[in-house]
Amino acid sequence: MAQLVLTLSSLSKEYVRVRMSARNNGAVVNPTADTVEMAFTLNDAEPTSPDWKSASWETDANTEPDTYYARCLVGPGGTVTLADGTYRVWVRVTDSPEIPVKKCGLLVIT
Numbered sequence: 001m002a003q004l005v006l007t008l009s010s011l012s013k014e015y016v017r018v019r020m021s022a023r024n025n026g027a028v029v030n031p032t033a034d035t036v037e038m039a040f041t042l043n044d045a046e047p048t049s050p051d052w053k054s055a056s057w058e059t060d061a062n063t064e065p066d067t068y069y070a071r072c073l074v075g076p077g078g079t080v081t082l083a084d085g086t087y088r089v090w091v092r093v094t095d096s097p098e099i100p101v102k103k104c105g106l107l108v109i110t
Contacts, residue, residue: 004089004105010082013075017058018091018104020068028065032057035094038072040080040087040107047090047101053080055091074107082109 004018016038022029038055039047053072060067070091073079089104 004107006105007108007110008074010084010109011076013073013078015058015071016074016089016107017069017071018089020070020091020093022093030059030066031068031093031095032059036070037092037094038070039090039092040074040082041090042085042087044088047092051090052092055079082107084109 004016006016008014008016018038020031020036022031036055036057037052039051039053041047041051055070055072058069058071060069070093074082085108087107087109089107090101091104092099092101
């Protein structure tokens with residue numbers, strides 16, 4: 001998983017994408033059957049229940065192996081609208097038995 005540093009205008013509606021990867025016994029695992037959520041918190045605070053927003057998966061099949069991204073539509077009319085500021089980006093993937101929660105980088109809204 002790569003660290004994200006992204007700047008968006010508060011007027012823009014765009015997907016915020018985070019590259020995700022998973023392995024089982026050394027083999028790449030396709031995570032797209034798992035539920036994925038994203039949260040955006042101020043001041044490096046850990047997310048609480050209301051912070052988690054529905055996200056979706058995007059697959060880049062032009063790579064070997066495939067590359068997977070968690071994504072959430074941010075901006076006016078998107079899944080989440082954020083005021084100007086700097087936010088910590090989090091991703092939570094619900095699998096069985098694991099439910100990893102990852103800090104993924106920063107999102108700056110201007």
